[in-house]
Amino acid sequence: MKSVTVAAETPYPVLIGNGSLDSLEKVLADGGGAPKKILLITDDTVHRLYGEFVKERLETISPVEVFVVQSGEAAKSFEQYYAILTYALEKGLDRKSMVAALGGGVVGDLAGFAAATFMRGIPFVQIPTTLLAHDSAVGGKTAINHPKGKNMIGAFYQPKAVFFEPQFLASLPAAEMRSGMAEVIKHAMIADASFLSWLKKDLSAVMNPNEDQLVRMITEGIKIKADIVSQDEKETGVRAYLNFGHTLGHAIEAALGYGRITHGDAVAAGMLFAVWLSEKELGADLSFTKLKTWFEEIGFPAAVPEELTSEILMNFMLADKKTASGKVNMVLLKEIGTPVIHSYLPERLQALLEEFRKEEIV
Numbered sequence: 001m002k003s004v005t006v007a008a009e010t011p012y013p014v015l016i017g018n019g020s021l022d023s024l025e026k027v028l029a030d031g032g033g034a035p036k037k038i039l040l041i042t043d044d045t046v047h048r049l050y051g052e053f054v055k056e057r058l059e060t061i062s063p064v065e066v067f068v069v070q071s072g073e074a075a076k077s078f079e080q081y082y083a084i085l086t087y088a089l090e091k092g093l094d095r096k097s098m099v100a101a102l103g104g105g106v107v108g109d110l111a112g113f114a115a116a117t118f119m120r121g122i123p124f125v126q127i128p129t130t131l132l133a134h135d136s137a138v139g140g141k142t143a144i145n146h147p148k149g150k151n152m153i154g155a156f157y158q159p160k161a162v163f164f165e166p167q168f169l170a171s172l173p174a175a176e177m178r179s180g181m182a183e184v185i186k187h188a189m190i191a192d193a194s195f196l197s198w199l200k201k202d203l204s205a206v207m208n209p210n211e212d213q214l215v216r217m218i219t220e221g222i223k224i225k226a227d228i229v230s231q232d233e234k235e236t237g238v239r240a241y242l243n244f245g246h247t248l249g250h251a252i253e254a255a256l257g258y259g260r261i262t263h264g265d266a267v268a269a270g271m272l273f274a275v276w277l278s279e280k281e282l283g284a285d286l287s288f289t290k291l292k293t294w295f296e297e298i299g300f301p302a303a304v305p306e307e308l309t310s311e312i313l314m315n316f317m318l319a320d321k322k323t324a325s326g327k328v329n330m331v332l333l334k335e336i337g338t339p340v341i342h343s344y345l346p347e348r349l350q351a352l353l354e355e356f357r358k359e360e361i362v
């Protein structure tokens with residue numbers, strides 16, 4: 001079993017390994033005892049696969065109520081959020097109760113936001129089931145989407161603990177594995193050149209990792225994220241680096257309609273744009289062309305979706321949470337492991353996006 005501590009205002013453990021859930025009772029005892037009731041929130045796919053297994057474990061601690069959302073990004077909505085709160089009230093959850101999020105980033109973000117706001121905040125734990133959730137389950141960003149932008153309604157609200165069972169990833173479809181790989185690559189690119197070299201060394205490890213390789217990716221990624229969150233829990237500074245690739249990525253997701261592209265595929269396109277900008281604007285040497293070829297081999301979409309105009313994308317980028325004083329703040333790289341923030345007037349960024357997209361199709 002591996003363990004990483006997130007040194008947030010109230011520190012908490014991230015346990016990685018099959019059987020991590022067996023520590024639930026001890027972790028809860030250390031944090032003040034068993035809850036009166038547990039609300040297990042999951043999606044229909046994960047419920048079918050692992051719902052009973054996890055419910056049985058939780059029931060050894062406290063009575064469990066289950067709320068199942070439809071799988072997919074559309075569940076990060078005000079309607080689902082409200083339905084969870086109604087259900088929690090109907091089932092008699094109170095301040096001594098706890099939420100358990102079982103699923104990928106969608107369930108984690110939604111359940112976390114419900115926990116953050118139910119009776120002004122009740123404890124929650126994350127039980128991630130996607131590779132991507134090595135990122136989303138850690139760090140306490142919880143949110144739902146708005147048609148005008150990704151994660152626009154939310155709260156910083158840390159879980160009490162994260163229990164990562166790599167065995168759950170065995171059933172993950174290839175496209176979802178690839179989506180999570182984008183965040184693994186993001187963590188390597190912003191913080192650790194040797195981790196990135198290891199990822200690049202063996203395409204089969206990235207395309208079809210075995211359990212040891214997966215545990216290494218998850219653990220390294222979580223260590224990088226935990227270190228950054230520990231320095232800047234509420235994103236007043238360095239935490240913004242975790243947004244590498246997201247300014248354009250989120251714009252693509254929102255402009256296409258939530259769920260039309262995976263988060264990771266959209267972020268991969270955003271990272272390529274950020275790397276291209278880093279070379280052009282900062283003179284960084286990041287081997288853009290080789291990186292693009294590697295991304296294509298992995299299966300990330302080769303280009304920004306053609307049907308979206310740069311103007312539409314620019315309008316969504318302008319709504320990004322990092323925007324300040326009318327300037328869009330992009331995370332660029334001086335070199336691998338050295339992110340910086342670079343500010344753009346919208347007209348200039350739109351022109352650069354146009355140029356990038358023209359080069360993409362040559």
Ligand SMILES: NC(=O)c1ccc[n+]([C@@H]2O[C@H](COP(=O)([O-])OP(=O)(O)OC[C@H]3O[C@@H](n4cnc5c(N)ncnc54)[C@H](O)[C@@H]3O)[C@@H](O)[C@H]2O)c1
Nearest residue numbers: 045071072104105106129130132135136141168171172263
């Ligand atoms: N809070 C954060 O810091 C943070 C970080 C990164 C991403 N996110 C958010 O996370 C979301 C994306 O998360 P995701 O990629 O996990 O998507 P997801 O939660 O939608 O899961 C992807 C798909 O895989 C299915 N699935 C989940 N686990 C499975 C398993 N073990 N076996 C088979 N199928 C399984 C789900 O039902 C779903 O259809 C986005 O909304 C993104 O904005 C948040």
Ligand SMILES: O=C(O)C(=O)C[C@@H](O)[C@H](O)[C@H](O)COP(=O)(O)O
Nearest residue numbers: 135139141150151239242243246321
């Ligand atoms: O934890 C963070 O900080 C991140 O930026 C991680 C991202 O991978 C994640 O997608 C996050 O939800 C984006 O945050 P947002 O503030 O841009 O909505």
Ligand SMILES: [Zn+2]
Nearest residue numbers: 183246263267
């Ligand atoms: Zn992300």
